[in-house]
Amino acid sequence: xxxxxxxxxxxxxxxxxxxxxxxxxxxxxxxxxxxxxxxxxxxxxxxxxxxxxxxxxxxxxxxxxxxxxxxxxxxxxxxxxxxxxxxxxxxxxxxxxxxxxxxxxxxxxxxxxxxxxxxxxxxxxxxxxxxxxxxxxxxxxxxxxxxxxxxxxxxxxxxxxxxxxxxxxxxxxxxxxxxxxxxxxxxxxxxxxxxxxxxxxxxxxxxxxxxxxxxxxxxxxxxxxxxxxxxxxxxxxxxxxxxxxxxxxxxxxxxxxxxxxxxxxxxxxxxxxxxxxxxxxxxxxxxxxxxxxxxxxxxxxxxxxxxxxxxxxxxxxxxxxxxxxxxxxxxxxxxxxxxxxxxxxxxxxxxxxxxxxxxxxxxxxxxxxxxxxxxxxxxxxxxxxxxxxxxxxxxxxxxxxxxxxxxxxxxxxxxxxxxxxxxxxxxxxxxxxxxxxxxxxxxxxxxx
Ligand code: MV4
Numbered sequence: 001x002x003x004x005x006x007x008x009x010x011x012x013x014x015x016x017x018x019x020x021x022x023x024x025x026x027x028x029x030x031x032x033x034x035x036x037x038x039x040x041x042x043x044x045x046x047x048x049x050x051x052x053x054x055x056x057x058x059x060x061x062x063x064x065x066x067x068x069x070x071x072x073x074x075x076x077x078x079x080x081x082x083x084x085x086x087x088x089x090x091x092x093x094x095x096x097x098x099x100x101x102x103x104x105x106x107x108x109x110x111x112x113x114x115x116x117x118x119x120x121x122x123x124x125x126x127x128x129x130x131x132x133x134x135x136x137x138x139x140x141x142x143x144x145x146x147x148x149x150x151x152x153x154x155x156x157x158x159x160x161x162x163x164x165x166x167x168x169x170x171x172x173x174x175x176x177x178x179x180x181x182x183x184x185x186x187x188x189x190x191x192x193x194x195x196x197x198x199x200x201x202x203x204x205x206x207x208x209x210x211x212x213x214x215x216x217x218x219x220x221x222x223x224x225x226x227x228x229x230x231x232x233x234x235x236x237x238x239x240x241x242x243x244x245x246x247x248x249x250x251x252x253x254x255x256x257x258x259x260x261x262x263x264x265x266x267x268x269x270x271x272x273x274x275x276x277x278x279x280x281x282x283x284x285x286x287x288x289x290x291x292x293x294x295x296x297x298x299x300x301x302x303x304x305x306x307x308x309x310x311x312x313x314x315x316x317x318x319x320x321x322x323x324x325x326x327x328x329x330x331x332x333x334x335x336x337x338x339x340x341x342x343x344x345x346x347x348x349x350x351x352x353x354x355x356x357x358x359x360x361x362x363x364x365x366x367x368x369x370x371x372x373x374x375x376x377x378x379x380x381x382x383x384x385x386x387x388x389x390x391x392x393x394x395x396x397x398x399x400x401x402x403x404x405x406x407x408x409x410x411x412x413x414x415x416x417x418x419x420x421x422x423x424x425x426x427x428x429x430x431x432x433x434x435x436x437x438x439x440x441x442x443x444x445x446x447x448x
Contacts, residue, residue, distance in 0.1 A: 009081030014041035020308035033059035035377040040369035077101035086291040103315040126262035131284040133200035154202035159188035165235030206277035217269030223256035240295040245432025301333035301390040332397040338385040342414035344447035350376040354412030359404035363390040
């Protein structure tokens with residue numbers, strides 16, 4: 001059993017992990033850069049270690065600094081949170097070589113899912129429905145043409161080493177293919193040092209639906225339904241909900257079982273997310289994320305489970321606290337991401353927080369590392385708070401969100417808060433009838 005867990009992260013997710021540790025009677029170690037000496041995660045952890053200067057390359061991403069912090073404090077495990085080192089297979093290998101436990105999947109699972117072609121091949125072989133496209137990498141434009149003629153236009157060229165929207169190029173027609181292919185290739189080479197690309201049929205108006213899975217590493221796995229994360233701007237999620245407003249209980253049970261069986265089949269350990277594009281009643285796999293995600297609280301809210309606690313349990317070799325039959329969606333949850341950014345252009349807006357007041361009451365959860373008088377440093381992600389509400393049904397969750405937003409006060413900095421009052425007035429949000437393009441179109445007509 002772990003005595004002490006080091007959290008290789010900062011901000012609200014570091015708090016999230018510290019809270020789970022404390023409830024489990026496990027001591028926590030915060031690490032921080034010199035820019036984060038006054039950060040809330042440092043105050044809330046049992047111990048803290050400064051691991052370097054502000055740039056994350058020299059602190060939150062510096063392997064030796066983090067391993068040394070474990071050795072100094074006697075931590076026996078590392079929780080990576082999301083971002084930073086959470087999907088770095090080399091880091092996981094080094095952690096294990098030092099006799100420490102990584103709270104997350106194996107280096108091999110991270111490596112396979114980080115290679116988007118290998119991920120798709122793996123999932124396809126496990127019976128997960130995938131977007132029609134090339135079988136593996138496409139070596140040249142001539143081959144791309146043959147594949148594209150088979151699957152039909154529009155097609156999208158994606159980088160094998162990409163993901164999360166990086167390194168993709170759309171070819172609406174055959175006339176656009178050569179340019180899309182060459183551009184995707186050279187951008188992939190520049191961004192990832194790997195120019196391999198693959199082709200997919202481009203779905204024109206899908207939703208982004210992701211299924212939460214959880215494995216014990218011993219061939220048992222469950223699913224915890226789906227989240228609809230279609231509301232994105234430049235591949236950054238803005239608002240997420242569970243369950244998906246377009247997904248029926250029958251569809252959830254079906255795709256959920258496909259996903260749980262797939263991850264059981266690879267002895268997956270810990271939390272994972274299987275991303276789909278959903279269009280006209282069909283699911284198409286695109287990517288798998290091998291980490292706890294930012295939006296995991298909406299799943300926790302409707303299933304009544306603590307995903308971080310479960311991550312820690314399985315990393316210690318214990319079973320999960322539940323089996324599939326005990327998992328049931330209860331109600332509806334919505335999360336909004338509050339960023340320190342100035343509208344209408346979402347310009348980063350770090351600085352001094354004046355008054356801060358978090359909302360409360362039934363069905364309200366605020367995950368944030370903010371406090372009155374805190375200075376948000378300019379070096380990191382602009383996410384400063386996640387407001388999560390749960391209601392007995394979607395309309396109740398929506399009105400509770402509006403109510404909670406009316407209580408929230410963040411003074412001194414610009415935030416994306418004004419966006420949410422405006423969004424809640426939109427019929428498409430009220431009815432849940434949006435796709436992956438809805439938010440960008442709405443922003444173009446309403447803010448810019
Ligand atoms: C697609 C697609 C349409 N067709 N793949 C963007 C992020 C990355 N995870 C996959 N992405 C997309 N892949 C096919 N075959 C459209 C997108 C996409 C998108 C997906 C999810 C949420 C927002 C999006 C915004 C633009 C494009």
